[in-house]
Amino acid sequence: xxxxxxxxxxxxxxxxxxxxxxxxxxxxxxxxxxxxxxxxxxxxxxxxxxxxxxxxxxxxxxxxxxxxxxxxxxxxxxxxxxxxxxxxxxxxxxxxxxxxxxxxxxxxxxxxxxxxxxxxxxxxxxxxxxxxxxxxxxxxxxxxxxxxxxxxxxxxxxxxx
Numbered sequence: 062x063x064x065x066x067x068x069x070x071x072x073x074x075x076x077x078x079x080x081x082x083x084x085x086x087x088x089x090x091x092x093x094x095x096x097x098x099x100x101x102x103x104x105x106x107x108x109x110x111x112x113x114x115x116x117x118x119x120x121x122x123x124x125x126x127x128x129x130x131x132x133x134x135x136x137x138x139x140x141x142x143x144x145x146x147x148x149x150x151x152x153x154x155x156x157x158x159x160x161x162x163x164x165x166x167x168x169x170x171x172x173x174x175x176x177x178x179x180x181x182x183x184x185x186x187x188x189x190x191x192x193x194x195x196x197x198x199x200x201x202x203x204x205x206x207x208x209x210x211x212x213x214x215x216x217x218x219x220x221x222x
Contacts (some may be wrong), residue, residue: 107148122190
């Protein structure tokens with residue numbers, strides 16, 4: 062059975078990562094032949110440009126951002142929390158409008174990170190917890206995976222065209 066799957070746009074070739082590049086996963090592209098991929102970049106639909114400064118979550122995780130207990134800041138110190146929340150809300154709307162129950166999101170991203178995100182110190186270190194979009198989707202019952210762990214526990218029949 063083929064179904065719609067939400068996927069981070071950068072994983073399927075769109076040049077929307079902070080540095081203006083894609084993070085294409087050929088493995089995902091091949092595996093999802095026959096499934097309808099609904100692409101989304103929460104940072105872009107939240108109002109940020111490409112390319113853009115790196116952003117990290119300061120003072121918590123994406124869950125904390127949603128509760129207004131943490132902020133998303135740029136490398137130069139600009140508070141971009143509202144853009145990240147707006148992008149997460151639009152991604153959630155997309156899942157609802159398309160009957161999506163599964164999302165594959167870019168690991169470590171302040172929006173899309175599922176298990177870990179960068180620490181907020183801009184030193185390359187990670188901390189446990191989801192990004193803003195991942196936290197909101199999970200809260201609303203969407204099964205979320207990274208491009209790295211999806212194949213370990215795939216709920217979909219893959220590779221059939």
